[in-house]
Amino acid sequence: MKRVKTAVVGLRRGATLAKFALNYVKSIEIVAVCDLNRELADKFALENGIPAVYYELDEVLKTDVEAVILATPIPDHAEHTIKTLNAGKHLLCEVISATSIEDCQRIANACKANPSVRYMMEENYCWYRPLTIVQNMIKAGLFGDMYYGESDYLMDFQFRAGFPDSVQPWRRKTYFGRRGHPYITHTLGPLCYTLGSDIKTVTCLGAGSHPGVPADRTCVLLLQTHDGGMIRLRNSFMCTRPDLYTYYSVQGTKGCYQGSVGATDTHKVHIRGLCGSQEWRDVYDFRGLLPKEWDMYPKDFFDDSEDNGTTKYDSGTPLLLDAFAKSIISNTTPPVSAKRSLNWTAAGILSEMSINNSGQPVEIPDFGL
Ligand SMILES: NC(=O)c1ccc[n+]([C@@H]2O[C@H](COP(=O)([O-])OP(=O)(O)OC[C@H]3O[C@@H](n4cnc5c(N)ncnc54)[C@H](O)[C@@H]3O)[C@@H](O)[C@H]2O)c1
Incomplete structure (x- = not known):
């Protein structure tokens, strides 16, 4: 079987x-790792038997690797992406694609200039296990026509002594340095992926202030999809409560999925015809609908009862890595295409324009892809 020779940059x-690729993904061969921090790169390579080590992305781009997995800080993504695509390397870039609309356009231009090179954003939450079951229930027609989704992503960086200065400078700038909420792809992406439509307009309002932090403590975004559906997101990095990373709900004409909001909650579905009018069923009753790709994990690897909306966001990440590699091998568009990656990223970036205009809806550009 063909394996894609891949370097991981940013360790x-x-x-x-x-490690996911090394342990589970047969379609990827990790041939090199790279980090500016030499000690980190050397240690990882030694401990994991990686044949080549580099200390700067530019060095990797001179080699014959076919693909790069890029996990450098967000403000560097646009420059790193453009030089990687122009070097002819396929790219899986961590979230989010870029931090300005201009940079989204430059990435789109680099994709167009290199049509045989694949670009995908690493929006792993699209493969979150309960959501994958729901996606397959939707495909089987159990939910009817889909028209609504919602998600919350609530964390607390305030507990760190010296906040906001205690946060890495790039995170401080990206998460807290402006109004609106650019880091929304973990909430938005999986909903678009599940509902099957991307974003036409974004509206954003916020509330709560923290000394020395321009960002609001919480933002609520309302987004209209191209097919007339609607999405509601709440995002916060300054929220005094237990973390919630993976709350999703989707609504169709025949049924609804309501994800877990914490330790005492469950993932549940209501399907008209299969449930009484006020009845929920556990989503894992439908685990038989998980695609066979999930067999890449050892049997009994998952304890679904532990999945409570806070810790299992990486549950499907090896499947994402496999899907990226298979799109290279089969020369097809990756499941999170460049167009979708930039649409979801741009919606977060433009939430700033909306919030600064008292919640006016802002249209998302299509970047010509
Ligand atoms: N999808 C997810 O669930 C998830 C989770 C965590 C982080 N992330 C994303 O991963 C990315 C990295 O986050 P992090 O927390 O690891 O950041 P970090 O700042 O802790 O680490 C980044 C690493 O990249 C290295 N680096 C920077 N520039 C480089 C270059 N030119 N060449 C080689 N190495 C370079 C740095 O030395 C550092 O070790 C961000 O985009 C973040 O949003 C995604």
């Missing part, structure tokens, strides 16, 4: 991705 989050 904090990238180490997790590399």
Whole structure:
């Protein structure tokens, strides 16, 4: 079987991705790792038997690797993406694609200039296990026509002594340095992926202030999809409560999925015809609908009862890595295409324009893709 020769660049989050690939993904061969931090790169390569080590992305781009998995800080994504695509390397880039509309357009232009090169954003939450079951229930027609989705992503960075200065400078700038909420692809992406439509307009309002932090404590976004559907998101990095990373709900004409909001909750579905009018069923009653790709994990790997909306966001990440590699091998568009990656990223970026105009809807550009 063909395996895609891949380098992983940025070995904090990238180490997790590399280990997933090494342990589970047959379609990827990790041939090199790279980090500016030489000690980190050397240690990872030694411990995991990686044949080549580099200390700067530019060095990787001079080699014969076919693909790069990029997990560098968000403000560097646009420059790193453009040089990687122009070097003819397929790219899986961590979230989010870019931090300005101009950079989204430059990435789109680089994709167009290199049509045989694949670009995909690493929006792993699209493969979140309960949501994957729901996606297959939708495909089987159990939910009817889909028209609504909602998601919450609530975390608390305030507990860190010295906040906001205690946060890495790039995170401080990206998450807290402006109004609106650019980091929305974990909430938005999986909903678009599940509902099957991307974003036409974004509206954003916010509330709560923290000294020295331009961002609101919480933002609510209302987004209209191209097919007339609607999405509601609440995002916060300054929210005093237990974390919630993976709350999703989707609504169709025949049924609804309501995800877990914490330790005592469950993932549940109501399907008219299969449930009484006020009855919920556990989504895992339908686990037989998980695609066979999930067999890449060892049997009994998952304890679904532990999945409570906070910790299992990486449950399907190896499947994403496999889907990226298979799109290269089969020369097909990756499931999170460049067009979708930039649409979801741009919706977050433009939430700033909406919030600064008292919640006026803002149209998402199509970037010519
Ligand atoms: N999808 C997810 O669930 C998820 C989870 C965590 C982080 N992330 C994303 O992963 C990315 C990285 O996050 P992080 O927390 O690991 O950041 P980090 O700042 O902790 O680590 C980034 C690493 O990249 C290295 N690096 C920077 N520039 C480089 C270059 N030119 N060449 C080689 N190495 C370079 C740095 O030395 C550092 O080790 C971000 O985009 C973040 O949003 C995604």
